[in-house]
Amino acid sequence: MQLKSQVEWALHCCSILAGLPPEGYLATRALAELHGVPKEYLSKALQALSNAGLITGTLGPSGGYRLARPTSDITFLDVVEAVEGSASTFVCTGIRDNNPCATRADIDDCDRGPCAIARVMWQADKAWRDSLRSVRLSDLRDSLERDIPADLWRRTGEWVLARA
Amino acid sequence: MQLKSQVEWALHCCSILAGLPPEGYLATRALAELHGVPKEYLSKALQALSNAGLITGTLGPSGGYRLARPTSDITFLDVVEAVEGSASTFVCTGIRDNNPCATRADIDDCDRGPCAIARVMWQADKAWRDSLRSVRLSDLRDSLERDIPADLWRRTGEWVLARA
């Protein structure tokens, strides 16, 4: 079980957009070039973010994307679910209904309510999502600045600004 | 992102094996029939559990599987990781190294240490695993008995016992 690579791309793109001046737009071309990923495919991830209302796109030359909300109002969970979906990682196929001992009346028992196994798995899924929800895009910036060498950070900022 | 169906199978099988008398073995055939899943494929999941040291298999007629440890010593995480692996759900492909602003010296920067994005994702992954680790197989039985109609529970118990 692995998250889509688009999740990583989306998070990196959001972290870049978070550093943009509020009136600027950054094109898919620039984001793709910056991260070394195929532009057409990255476009799908950005469209997903757009459909989720996290970023806003504008057409025409000098078009592109910007964040649709303040960075303090966008969580990691928002980004992850925008591209990965909000369905639980554990899906139960009603395996209990296949019990040869079950009578007709017992069938669809799983439909009536999940059992303890499903509840535990869903609770773990919830713990994962709660953890993602607890971190906002605004928490990221300071932490990221400490990770990246200062001069690279500065040069990247100028590179992005020149294209915004 | 979805867990393998084998995870569900493995958990259900463990919950059945947990109700077995300690000296009994239950064959793959019975577990497959009980859950309505292909025997050959379920076998792979049971082998994974066996390799992880959670269950023990015995050859020959009246062979099969039993739990290798007391139910209080087997967590949901043990079962999930046995079949799903213990690799993080978030894999980072070193996307930062593709930054066109990065000099040769900056490359492999991701290798030197994960950035804030990876840390957040891995922390969420850890929260998921911690949640799974907090529930033991022994916690399951009472809860499961409450979920399932009493007579179906009894009939299933007899069905399994007749084959153990």
Added chain:
DNA sequence: TCTAATACGGATATCCACTATCCTTATGGA
């Protein structure tokens, strides 16, 4: 007005992990 750059989305092809089946071998009980 015209042109070019862009977002958007449908269609399609490719790749790969999961799913599923088949077969052989080794082991142990009757």
Added chain:
DNA sequence: TCCATAAGGATAGTGGATATCCGTATTAGA
């Protein structure tokens, strides 16, 4: 000896993720 079983290698089939291409609508700028 004979048979049922676990164990595991080999091999398809399936579906979602990955990736590319193209057509359309929109808008900035010449």
